[in-house]
Amino acid sequence: MGESARSGCPINAAVEAFGDSWSLLVLRDVMFGDRRHFRELLAGSEEGIASNILADRLKRLVKAGLLTREDVGPGRRAAYSLTEASIQLVPVFAQLGEWGLRHRPTTRRLRVRAELLAAGGPELWDEFMAELRIIHLGEPATERDGPSVMERLAAAYTAAL
Amino acid sequence: MGESARSGCPINAAVEAFGDSWSLLVLRDVMFGDRRHFRELLAGSEEGIASNILADRLKRLVKAGLLTREDVGPGRRAAYSLTEASIQLVPVFAQLGEWGLRHRPTTRRLRVRAELLAAGGPELWDEFMAELRIIHLGEPATERDGPSVMERLAAAYTAAL
């Protein structure tokens, strides 16, 4: 009963993994908003995702290897984490965000993160991915001087309120 | 009666524009396969798109400003062309393709284009976008030495058969 890909094309593979109305938005909130729990994702959603859709997408994303779920008993806060595969979506998010900035109307508050990511380029993306590996994969933290990318993103967001 | 965006987020804007199972694949075939006509897109589709879905997506993409349709009378071959907005999806395709290569099983034949695009980096993407502007937007052709990116993509594809 395993689902087979419609084709062996890498673009199609990406579309099948997260090419729907909600998957990328859920991943965006986990990645950039650091929302790790069901209720956080539900209440914090800018687009107003419904609870059943969120539940379904979380399951699918776990199944697709884009999220892991810390398995706790029922009734307890389960935490969702990014995987190496979803951390490597940072450049995809950066390019999608830049395209959205250029070709669609956006609001100032929600624009700043995409602007920062686009301006920073691949070096910043790599730095951010390294931070995400520390946060989500439990890799040991490294020394840094100055604020992290996550902190800079948060600061830019706050400044634009 | 215009549709309003769920949020002012650039990522959401991109998802709303082409975040479904088929839109990106249609754009991919127009862009990389140079398929400009309905029947070409229908018959050449690796994933086997249905004719009603293709008709719907073509309409939506035109409405969204990602394709233009050369308006001819009924019964005559109408040609679809990329717009500046969809030409600027080249980096998005490159990143999506690279992600698919790394994290999903793909077939050799369909992999080569993504590999070439990933290896070439931003310089190659810019070159390819310039070519697409000549093909789809009617910009004047410029002098070049050596094969075009489109030719190199086609050659790589043929070599992998």
Next chain:
DNA sequence: TTATCTGCTTGCGGTTTGCAATCAGTTATC
């Protein structure tokens, strides 16, 4: 005239979507 090609459209049954209400288990408050 006959056949084929053009870009679609229509019917239909099955699936998915999104909203609202609800659920059982756990924790915090009184």
Next chain:
DNA sequence: GATAACTGATTGCAAACCGCAAGCAGATAA
């Protein structure tokens, strides 16, 4: 210990969407 709030969901339902197959009118070719 009772109550309430919070946990991650599940369920019912109507509407929208999906993909398959067939059909359509106009244009072109033999």
